[in-house]
Amino acid sequence: MNTKTEFLIPDMTCEHCVRTITSAVQRVAPGASVKAQVDTHHVTIQATASAAAVEAAIRAEGYHPEAVAEA
Template identity: 35%
Template sequence: MQRYKIEDMSCDHCVRTVEKAIRSVDPQATVTIDLATKEVSVATAAGPAPIAEALKNAGYECQPI
Protein backbone atom coordinates (compact mmCIF):
# COMPACT_ATOMS: atom_id res chain seq x y z
CA MET A 1 0.00 0.00 0.00
CA GLN A 2 1.36 3.37 -1.01
CA ARG A 3 0.19 6.53 0.73
CA TYR A 4 0.54 10.12 -0.39
CA LYS A 5 -0.34 13.57 0.90
CA ILE A 6 -1.55 15.92 -1.86
CA GLU A 7 -2.00 19.41 -0.43
CA ASP A 8 -3.43 20.85 -3.66
CA MET A 9 -6.54 18.62 -3.65
CA SER A 10 -9.50 20.78 -2.75
CA CYS A 11 -12.61 19.51 -4.57
CA ASP A 12 -14.32 16.54 -6.20
CA HIS A 13 -12.80 17.45 -9.56
CA CYS A 14 -9.34 17.14 -7.98
CA VAL A 15 -10.27 13.72 -6.60
CA ARG A 16 -11.37 12.49 -10.04
CA THR A 17 -8.22 13.88 -11.67
CA VAL A 18 -5.94 12.23 -9.10
CA GLU A 19 -7.73 8.90 -9.47
CA LYS A 20 -7.56 9.10 -13.28
CA ALA A 21 -3.82 9.86 -13.13
CA ILE A 22 -3.14 6.87 -10.89
CA ARG A 23 -5.25 4.57 -13.05
CA SER A 24 -3.33 5.71 -16.13
CA VAL A 25 -0.33 3.92 -14.60
CA ASP A 26 -2.25 0.91 -13.23
CA PRO A 27 -5.86 0.46 -14.36
CA GLN A 28 -6.29 -2.27 -11.72
CA ALA A 29 -5.16 -0.07 -8.82
CA THR A 30 -7.41 0.34 -5.81
CA VAL A 31 -7.47 4.05 -4.99
CA THR A 32 -8.87 5.50 -1.77
CA ILE A 33 -8.94 9.28 -1.42
CA ASP A 34 -9.78 11.25 1.72
CA LEU A 35 -10.34 14.83 0.61
CA ALA A 36 -10.65 16.09 4.20
CA THR A 37 -7.12 14.95 5.11
CA LYS A 38 -5.79 15.25 1.53
CA GLU A 39 -4.47 11.70 1.71
CA VAL A 40 -4.43 9.09 -1.03
CA SER A 41 -3.93 5.35 -0.49
CA VAL A 42 -3.09 3.19 -3.49
CA ALA A 43 -2.93 -0.59 -3.70
CA THR A 44 -0.97 -1.18 -6.90
CA ALA A 45 1.69 -3.32 -8.50
CA ALA A 46 3.30 -0.12 -9.87
CA GLY A 47 6.19 1.47 -8.06
CA PRO A 48 5.96 4.85 -6.36
CA ALA A 49 8.00 6.70 -9.01
CA PRO A 50 5.52 6.16 -11.89
CA ILE A 51 2.60 7.07 -9.60
CA ALA A 52 4.32 10.28 -8.45
CA GLU A 53 5.19 11.15 -12.06
CA ALA A 54 1.59 10.65 -13.21
CA LEU A 55 0.34 12.86 -10.38
CA LYS A 56 2.91 15.53 -11.25
CA ASN A 57 1.88 15.41 -14.91
CA ALA A 58 -1.75 15.89 -13.77
CA GLY A 59 -0.67 19.03 -11.86
CA TYR A 60 -0.38 17.65 -8.32
CA GLU A 61 2.71 17.46 -6.16
CA CYS A 62 2.61 14.59 -3.70
CA GLN A 63 4.51 13.67 -0.59
CA PRO A 64 4.84 10.02 0.44
CA ILE A 65 3.53 9.32 3.94
Protein backbone atom coordinates in the same frame (compact mmCIF):
# COMPACT_ATOMS: atom_id res chain seq x y z
CA MET B 1 2.16 -7.77 -6.79
CA ASN B 2 0.28 -4.78 -5.41
CA THR B 3 2.21 -2.15 -3.51
CA LYS B 4 0.61 0.21 -1.00
CA THR B 5 1.68 3.82 -1.38
CA GLU B 6 0.46 6.77 0.68
CA PHE B 7 0.68 10.44 -0.20
CA LEU B 8 -0.33 13.78 1.21
CA ILE B 9 -1.48 15.98 -1.66
CA PRO B 10 -2.06 19.48 -0.24
CA ASP B 11 -3.50 20.80 -3.49
CA MET B 12 -6.17 18.05 -3.71
CA THR B 13 -9.18 20.10 -2.62
CA CYS B 14 -12.30 18.59 -4.20
CA GLU B 15 -13.89 15.54 -5.79
CA HIS B 16 -12.77 16.71 -9.24
CA CYS B 17 -9.18 16.51 -7.97
CA VAL B 18 -9.84 12.97 -6.69
CA ARG B 19 -11.19 11.89 -10.09
CA THR B 20 -8.22 13.44 -11.89
CA ILE B 21 -5.71 11.77 -9.58
CA THR B 22 -7.52 8.42 -9.78
CA SER B 23 -7.53 8.54 -13.59
CA ALA B 24 -3.82 9.42 -13.67
CA VAL B 25 -2.93 6.53 -11.37
CA GLN B 26 -5.09 4.07 -13.30
CA ARG B 27 -3.39 5.02 -16.57
CA VAL B 28 -0.06 3.72 -15.21
CA ALA B 29 -1.61 0.93 -13.13
CA PRO B 30 -4.95 -0.28 -14.55
CA GLY B 31 -7.13 -1.65 -11.77
CA ALA B 32 -5.35 0.32 -9.05
CA SER B 33 -7.32 1.10 -5.91
CA VAL B 34 -7.28 4.78 -4.97
CA LYS B 35 -8.77 5.91 -1.66
CA ALA B 36 -8.74 9.65 -1.07
CA GLN B 37 -9.77 11.81 1.88
CA VAL B 38 -10.20 15.35 0.60
CA ASP B 39 -10.46 16.87 4.08
CA THR B 40 -7.06 15.51 5.15
CA HIS B 41 -5.47 15.51 1.65
CA HIS B 42 -4.46 11.88 2.23
CA VAL B 43 -4.42 9.30 -0.59
CA THR B 44 -3.79 5.58 -0.25
CA ILE B 45 -3.04 3.67 -3.44
CA GLN B 46 -2.82 -0.08 -4.01
CA ALA B 47 -1.21 -0.63 -7.41
CA THR B 48 1.08 -2.86 -9.39
CA ALA B 49 3.11 0.16 -10.56
CA SER B 50 6.03 1.48 -8.55
CA ALA B 51 5.57 4.37 -6.13
CA ALA B 52 7.78 6.47 -8.40
CA ALA B 53 5.57 5.80 -11.43
CA VAL B 54 2.42 6.61 -9.44
CA GLU B 55 3.95 9.82 -8.09
CA ALA B 56 5.08 10.86 -11.58
CA ALA B 57 1.56 10.31 -12.96
CA ILE B 58 0.07 12.49 -10.21
CA ARG B 59 2.69 15.21 -10.78
CA ALA B 60 1.97 15.15 -14.53
CA GLU B 61 -1.57 16.28 -13.68
CA GLY B 62 -0.19 19.31 -11.80
CA TYR B 63 -0.44 18.06 -8.21
CA HIS B 64 2.33 17.99 -5.63
CA PRO B 65 2.26 14.64 -3.78
CA GLU B 66 4.42 14.13 -0.69
CA ALA B 67 5.18 10.53 0.27
CA VAL B 68 3.97 9.50 3.72
CA ALA B 69 6.65 7.62 5.63
CA GLU B 70 5.80 4.11 6.76
CA ALA B 71 5.38 3.84 10.54
